[in-house]
Amino acid sequence: MNWRRLFAIVLKELRQLRRDRVTLAMIVGIPVMQLVLFGYAINLNLRGLSAGIADESGTAGSRALVMDMLATGVIRPVAIAHASPELVEMLRRGQISIGVSIPPDFERRRLDGREAVQILVDGSDTVVQSAALQLAQVPIDSSPAARAGVQQRLGPDQVVQNPISVLAFYNPERRSAINIVPGLIGVILTMTMVLFTGVAIVRERERGNMELLIATPVSRSELMVGKVLPYAVIGLIQTTVVLALGVWLFHVPVRGGVPAVYVASVLLILANLTLGLLISTKAQSQFQAMQMTFFVFLPSILLSGFMFPFAGMPTVIQWLAEVLPLTHFLRIIRGVMLRGAGLFELWPDVLALIAFTAVMMTLAIARFRKRLD
């Protein structure tokens, strides 16, 4: 590997990229557009959800609680029910999204530190579910003194249960919307990185540049690595855009630290770029390269766990999904951002991405011939 030649190729790619306005627009445009579209579709700060209220207790305390809930603005009362089963019926009909059920023995339960209120949620909509969780944070007794009183009566050994419990219907696996933003980094990188390099070599072949290049002393690995590097930088820019907007607009946590997020992104970027290169050595035209890119992109979106939970897929499909870089990235990035896990704890997926990159790069270099026949 000759560094001067490698640098020449990187510089050439960057100069060409600078003049390619469409691609430049895509680099920032795609992440922003996707994030805003996905982001606002999954807006956590939902307001005005239609709610049904069944206050079977009818005490001053229960009425105060209902007023507190309405004051959050999250729910908007549309129906008054007499009992909990009525709420379930309304939920099923779609008349309400949330039901607040206050049992007749509300005061008794409250004093015992047991669950005193149930919120029934249409769980088929994960967004509504998140809103319900928010609602459950409304304190039953505003005064800390009242809480301390309960604790005192129960004795220090007993745990005071959160007085409001949330019961999700129709969707037992709770998928928080926050899951989507980290995943979106992976989806955007998969889409753009494979596409950019997928056409990289075919384009030069179509334009006739390849015959000139292979007649020079440029080596295969210099050419391949030189084409990948500039796009790796672009991938990091995209990661930054999604991450920054995600934190700023949607308050996505980065519990495992920013460096780990970037390391994970670099792993995915390299995996996708090398896959793109392999496509590029195989495709006969830029159009074919695009087709092949979509051939990879769709399964990535559908099978990686971005849209549907991985655990729910049939075994064979899971095997297939294990081959996709995005699957491993999603596990890493959700672990890092949401659970605060370190990369070492997620080593099987880290290793999988590295192995994928190594295999793809080797295949791409091996497939590329400095010959015309």
Next chain:
Amino acid sequence: MSAQDEPGLAIQARGLTKRFGDLVAVDHVDLSIPEARVHGFLGPNGSGKSTTIRMLCGLLTPTAGDIEVLGLQVPREAEALRQRVGYMTQRFSLFEDLTVRENLEFLAAVQDIPHARAVQRIDALVRQYRFDDRQQQLAGTLSGGQKQRLALACAVIHEPELLFLDEPTSAVDPESRRDFWEKLFELADAGTTILVSTHLMDEAERCHRLVILDHGKLVGDGTPKELMAQLDGRTFEVHAAQPRRMQPALQQVEGVVSVSQVGNALRVLVSDQGDIASRLRDALTRADPQAGMQAVSPNLEDVFVAATHRARTDVENTERAA
């Protein structure tokens, strides 16, 4: 021929053959190209010129045959060869979305020319190839002639010993072409061996030496003068009132290779067997008593027609024999 007098051979090929499926693009071609000077590769479209050049550069693997270029075995030692040869492709292959200077910079770096020397070399080339006020212009926006000039500048940036040019000027105007050839002779004077393929007669005429290819076979080899001298006494010019009507009558005469109209006259090329001139004269007086005919000196087009015609009749004869 004069090959023995030359200091050494830049290119030597024996039994060079390339098949693409059933098609034989190059068929047992033997080549020996001496060092320095401009060597022309003449042949009609599809005669195997590009394929031969690509095999000599190591871009295509020959189906059979041995190649030695600058003392290196090709394709085995093609990588070592790449720093010593320049190759200008038939189609413009520089980066259209890079500027003139960026293209030169890229090739200088790729050829691993040390930075300081590269800057000097690029400055010199920019002056020499008259790109002083176009250094920042995108290569894609240059005119046809300018593109060819830039391609040549890029092909010689590393001062190669041997330069391959594949139909470099078939798409540019005569003015640019003449200008381009001036540059080639400058390079040849400096000791570069140049192999240039063409199907244009005026270009072929400028070469020091010509190799003629037809249907993948070598059908002629020599200096333009030598090749033309071989046709002495075989070319005639016929003047008639209606030359177009005369044409079929003359074509039927046995031994006539070709009849083509040039202005108001017909140019006739005959084979070298027997006294065809008198037969031609007879046919002429029969068709038009007023017509006149005179011997003329052969030109390169006659050489080209004679060479490619012979190849065709050879093929027909072998087919008949088989």
